[in-house]
Amino acid sequence: MQSITSRQAAALLFAIFAPCTSAGNSTDSHLASRYLPGDPGWPTHAEWNQLNETVGGRLIQGRPLARDCFGSSTLNDPVNVMSPYWLNDSCNPFLGPNGTCTLGNMASYAIDVADAGSVMAGIQFAQQKNLRLTIKNTGHDYLGRSAGEGSLALWTHNLKNISVLNYTSPHYTGPALKVGAGIEVAEAYAAAQQHGLRVVGGGCPTVGVAGGWLPGGGHGPLTAAYGLGADEALEYEVVTAAGQHLVVSPTSNYSDLYWALSGGGPGNYAVVLSITIQAHPDGPVAGLSLSFVNTDATTYWRAIAAWIQRLLEIDVHFPKLNSAATFTSAGFSLDFVTLPDVSSEAELTTAIGPFLHDLQQLNITVSTLETQLSPNYYAHYQYFTTSSTINTTNETVGNRLIPRSVARHHLPALIDTLQGISNNNSAAVFVIENNNVTHQNVGNQPGANAVLPAWRDSLFSLNFGVEIAPDASWEVIWAHQTEVNDWLDALRAVTPGGGSYQNEATFNDAEWKQDYFGVNYDRLAAIKAKYDPEYVFFANAAVGSDVRWRLAKDGSGRLYRR
Template identity: 50%
Template sequence: MEQKRIVVTALALLIGAFSSRAGASSSKCRYLPGDAKWPSAAAWAQLNHTVGGSLIAGRPLGRPCFEPGFDATECAAIKAEWTSLDTFLADPVNVMSPYWMNNSCNPFYGPSGACTLGNLAVYAIDVRNAQDAVAGVRFAQANNIRLTIKNTGHDFLGRSSGAGSLALWTHNIKDIAFFNYRGRDYAGPAARLGAGVQYSDLYPVASAHGLRVLGGSCPTVGVVGGFSQGGGHGPLSAKYGLGADQVLEWEVVTADGRHITASPSQNADLYWALRGGGAGNYAVVLSVTVKAYPDGPAAGAGFTFANEDENTYWAAVSAFLKHLLVLDTLDGYMSGFTLTAQQFALDFALLPDAEAADDVTGPLEPLFAELDALNVTLVSNRASLHPNFADWFDTWAKPIYYGTNDSVGGRLIPRAAVRDNLPALVAAFRDIAENSSAVGGSALNGVAVNVTEARVGSAAASGASAVLPAWREALFTLNFGIPLAEDASWETIRFGQRWINEKQDRLRAVTPGGGTYMSEATWDNPHWKEDYFGVNYEALRAVKAKYDPENLFWANAAVGSDASWEPAADGRLCSISGSTSH
């Protein structure tokens, strides 16, 4: 659906639509439309002029499915695409998480009933350059309104949306440049990537240059946002480290409107914080420069087996998890797997720089022997050799379905939990898999990558980044999601969120010190500081205070979020230390 640039008359009409909310608001709260001090139509028109006409009025995707203005044809098309990633990726304010959409204008609820923006941004700037971001930052500061940052909207923590906010939409900054980088700590091939670059954009371009760049498994995730800033894991992580480990420098706009570079030699504290300290909380990132590596062949493998007998099945799952300790010792060997109560699947294994397909299956032979002794039958047991990483990705990772209508939780699983406490760990997995019928079923997804200091180098791992230290001790990262029906009620969505938190607590109990990958986690985990940031939290607080002392950038479960603002009943952000009445 094409987004149209707004004009003064459209702005005036939109402001008028919020007049029923009119009323004075305390300056200790961010303003919402309808408040006496909400920016006037003329002020928004001036901002639109400043950013070259790139201001867009937020509009719920499901709006045509409601009265007034119900359009049966358009509504049918919206319903058909409601769970398509593309629907949300190319929209400036709508996000893929049903929880953070607040079921706002769910098209399956129309045509009668309410249809409001809910948690979505009121306006978005289609950011194409630093000047656009600076204008948005200064406008939000001057007018006491909430600021949010959205690229693709792959966001389970609600950091890409917010009631009454101005969104900085970075999705269209798609520049990709390869060059030889020379810096204080690294000299070699590098890629400078715009904030809107996704893996589907990056991998084939890198391959055409004879290079690999580390990224994630889901092709539509953005490189620069929550991935690199939150840590970031992907198929090549067992060879090169986490996404944050790749970063050479950041191009950012700070809360006071400065356009700066953060690197080991410039604004080094900000550089450190952005490498794993969480997205959308310290500055607006416009581009990142990351390491690139010579490309080469890559081998892939996969198999499945079904649950034909419960005791045998879970014994086979235990055998696989135990064998991960062996695969963990092999340079570059990674595996991604999915586990349900009905079936186990090694979705893909990857061995970069292999010479034959047997190189990736050979290390699995002892596991195969153990499964054979259990009378477990392997299905779709296959392997292949590819000329480059991009071809491996297109064959093995890209075809996997990555849903939008889900809620997700997760946990980093330490090596010690598998080595010393495997029965309790498998019991927790079994509990999630077998008792998920109340939430429509659940799949547990694991990605096993060795990102220890020994593997990625001390320069990356020894305090040089804000990555949660538990990553270095993790055998694999686990997430588990629950699928939501297209017309799931708000009560069902909330129930699912509570269920996920309960199961996260169960996993936490059997993985002490395990932590959680913050991009695959819940926003209301009471242990979020320890689980998402660990010992880095206080140092990150100091960086936050230095670069954003007035907390312009606010996000759920982000550093400093519990000491600055909190959402009030109507969604506005109010100062925790001040009055929340309005």
């Protein structure tokens, strides 16, 4: 593979999204682009100081983590993100003493958001000074939506307010949890449990509930029981691009904005300050994990096919059961099974028993098998959440939602595709997460929110990818990305009607509009234009990202007006 620099690689990332004007066109002048540091129009120190005073001293200058201590948590950093693609090797200590340490794709400044007023001030400053605006919470971000070179970031991670309330509306009456944009999954689980409740959240404890997770759809261990995160949203507290501080719900004057925020993608329609979500009475939860190794390829792949077939039965007989299974060329691990509101472990054993019988028939020895009946959901989550079940972003990842029809009628073709990928790259990792979120199981109607309709027909969400070594070169990283996109193409060919979970998908999917938004795209685009006509909020592979602005093809990070 021909050697490429980090700048050239960054240019390749964006080229697929921007078939625009030539370099000689006047739209490529600085006057028709957002300013970057060093431009004549870049704000002066005095102007940045004035903004700092306006937001109560909460303006922070961006610094790459590696400058002081590589590996520090991005959760508590205002500009750094976890994905190595969007860090762009701008400050990688593994590059040695000749490497550079610059911000690269990160924001130049960030406002530590404390309230609606600080968001309004940030939006106004960015518009007046012709700056790119980004929104960052925890930094869990495969698609680069919370990164942007030379941008002013609105850092919502410290909005940690959380409260339990009794909620009443024409659509829902019952307990609810109001969470600030900075509340992480584990924090929400713990707060709900203290009040005898449980809420839907993600599998990774540090993902922001109201950050990218819920607006992107949001799945986790309780989605089969209650629905996707977007299905659980009751109302949003937001600040719009026009500086309006609103509370939007299905019955408000801004019901269209509520609809878009509920599954239409994060950081794109308004700045979310808090979300109120449904909460549910807690109770016992049964859990299970098991594993086995690959000692014979033929029987091993038959076992994986058997698990997929059994998921079809589980959907019917145990519709509230969720599970996550990881497999590679070396072995299979059912990381956790979650079955809420059961009186004994025996009910879970009944659900999984047919698969154990399949393994016996295949002469596959189960290496580990563990069951646990927990008194509440949070205890179950803590028991089964280990380092092996927490997603990281130091990896190349893609996603495909696998329709039930494929499992019923075309399973051999799917298994052949998965086995072919594994045979070509033994480092390939696959994750099967079954999420029974049909409208019948969730209890809502088609079109109730902007969740990709392919979710409703999917038997499971399939993640696939490879881990990225900390010292991986850009050549290796880009080769990973190309390979994973090839895998996506192969899986798309055998899964007609499927789509992709946008929060765990490739950032440069050539068919991102269809895969991430489907038939909802045009309606979402109209809502985007209504509430953000100047496209102040720009994010990669987001609705409307190809309308007003485009990223430079030279990898400079400059955002040009179309």
